[in-house]
Amino acid sequence: MRALIIVGHGSHLNEDSSLPVYEHAERIRLTGEFDEVVECFWKEEPSMRHVLDTVESDEVFVVPAFISEGYFTQQVIPRELGLEGPVTVKGDKTVRYAGPLGTFEGMPDVILERVEDLMRGRETRGRTSLVLLGHGTDLNKNSGGVIYLNAARIRERGLYDEVGVGFLDQEPEIGGVVENADADDVILIPVFIAEGWHTRETIPEDLGLTGEVTHLDGKRVFYGAPVGTHPSMANLIVARARETEPGRETQVV
Amino acid sequence: MSRAATDAAAAREAFAAWVEEAGEGGRVFGQVLVRAPEPGLFSLRHVEEAGASGLKLHEDPREAREISKTTEGGEYRPLKSSPNLRRGWELRVSGAGDLLVAMNYLYPAGVVHWHLHREGRLEVTSYRENAARQSGIYKRVQRLSDGGVQDTARACCEDAVCLKKTLWDVDEDTPLGMDRGDGEVPCPEPCSVFVSLARRVRLFEREKKRDLDAIGLSPSEKEDLAALVEAAATGHVEFAREAEFEKPLNERRMRYRRLTLAPKLRPGA
Numbered sequence: 001m002r003a004l005i006i007v008g009h010g011s012h013l014n015e016d017s018s019l020p021v022y023e024h025a026e027r028i029r030l031t032g033e034f035d036e037v038v039e040c041f042w043k044e045e046p047s048m049r050h051v052l053d054t055v056e057s058d059e060v061f062v063v064p065a066f067i068s069e070g071y072f073t074q075q076v077i078p079r080e081l082g083l084e085g086p087v088t089v090k091g092d093k094t095v096r097y098a099g100p101l102g103t104f105e106g107m108p109d110v111i112l113e114r115v116e117d118l119m120r121g122r123e124t125r126g127r128t129s130l131v132l133l134g135h136g137t138d139l140n141k142n143s144g145g146v147i148y149l150n151a152a153r154i155r156e157r158g159l160y161d162e163v164g165v166g167f168l169d170q171e172p173e174i175g176g177v178v179e180n181a182d183a184d185d186v187i188l189i190p191v192f193i194a195e196g197w198h199t200r201e202t203i204p205e206d207l208g209l210t211g212e213v214t215h216l217d218g219k220r221v222f223y224g225a226p227v228g229t230h231p232s233m234a235n236l237i238v239a240r241a242r243e244t245e246p247g248r249e250t251q252v253v
Numbered sequence: 254m255s256r257a258a259t260d261a262a263a264a265r266e267a268f269a270a271w272v273e274e275a276g277e278g279g280r281v282f283g284q285v286l287v288r289a290p291e292p293g294l295f296s297l298r299h300v301e302e303a304g305a306s307g308l309k310l311h312e313d314p315r316e317a318r319e320i321s322k323t324t325e326g327g328e329y330r331p332l333k334s335s336p337n338l339r340r341g342w343e344l345r346v347s348g349a350g351d352l353l354v355a356m357n358y359l360y361p362a363g364v365v366h367w368h369l370h371r372e373g374r375l376e377v378t379s380y381r382e383n384a385a386r387q388s389g390i391y392k393r394v395q396r397l398s399d400g401g402v403q404d405t406a407r408a409c410c411e412d413a414v415c416l417k418k419t420l421w422d423v424d425e426d427t428p429l430g431m432d433r434g435d436g437e438v439p440c441p442e443p444c445s446v447f448v449s450l451a452r453r454v455r456l457f458e459r460e461k462k463r464d465l466d467a468i469g470l471s472p473s474e475k476e477d478l479a480a481l482v483e484a485a486a487t488g489h490v491e492f493a494r495e496a497e498f499e500k501p502l503n504e505r506r507m508r509y510r511r512l513t514l515a516p517k518l519r520p521g522a
Contacts, residue, residue, distance in 0.1 A: 011331070012331040012446060012449060012494075012495075012496035012497075013331070013494055013496065014329050015323075015329050022318065042445065043445050044331065044445075045332070045333055045361035045362065045444070046357070046361035046362040047362075047444065047445060049442065050361075050362040050366070050441075050442075051362070053260065053261065053362055053365045053366065053369070054261055054357060054361075054362050054365050056262045071389065075388060076388070076389075079386060079388075080386075
């Protein structure tokens, strides 16, 4: 039997944080690719510490629903789940640990799908800038690095006049991204796993956004939903799991 | 089948059998009454509504997640074993597998831990072992005193606020002094809500050493008292969210104050 465990951060304060994990799990359950699809969290139950107790399968795939490689994916998740590396044998269970979602090569496609959702029925005019918004932190360069990585991958496709980045907790700050965009239309996509305080409050307040479309500094600013709640993230989670299987490293999406 | 796989699968079958063996009265697990009106068919509802009619009927075991997500007042439930499961629902499922799916949303990992505990094989992790693993903003819980652990457990884990039976101790030589609870759902290790409160209590311990005023009150104790007085004076004390321990009017934080602050305010009482 094969089990997929999706690891989310979760929250002690609201349901927003874990919701996409539950939704993606349900989408994957319906595909029938895994005998079991189980959610677990850092801040909610079941905890990472106990989730393996609930799984019957002997082949277990663990996929972190996190954007970047860092504190959680490198330290907290392996420690709490008792993982020793990409493959850990625990009793008769073989546990395969996948990388985070944001660094995956399929991520730019999901970001562009988010743009498509936002711009459906709307036409851009003049120069267009796509700006990816991330959390970022000066404590770990991977957090911002994953945003730069995706911006570079999208830039290579030549779809926009410019592709920029902005962060909550490091330079360049989100507050300046519209002003600094050399464009008539600016499309902002938050590269976050869930809706929450940052996507609903901090980012709109930093920029003075009033909804999906705001006119600022003579520019039209389009603000999309977070990438992590997009239904296609479920495919990314499955692809991340498949990638960990021997001989399947190259057979991703 | 692996040993671990056997555990999860055996727990599923053992739980269904335990319910079926109970006859009409069913079994109580946390706040859920589980009955088997006929073999292989299970009916779940709030324990206080054993004889109620007109309950909203659900037949998809995964709807248990929505049932367990918020209180009757619509507040988010970060800890599923808090005694605030909402009422007004009945969940009917068939088969031990669907029963387990539902139970795992109502009491995550509760059934497998119940099974392992009955068999004497549940691994228990003490507070000190758990704290030793913590990192980042939680690393400071390693310095929480034994007394602080005891008070945090009384504030956070007694049946008034959590229905799990607390199996862990401060360390292997220092048992918890609290009433561990009578319920069927075992607690083999401090949970993330506990660790979060422990972090707050450690912050209180630190300030006590350096910031006590002339009558022995710490800044956060005075903050909590002021918040209480101001709230009570409006005639309506609005509590902070269940795991919002940085806010003065949090129930578990107040329970901790009852243990540590009330005796200071009423010496000799």
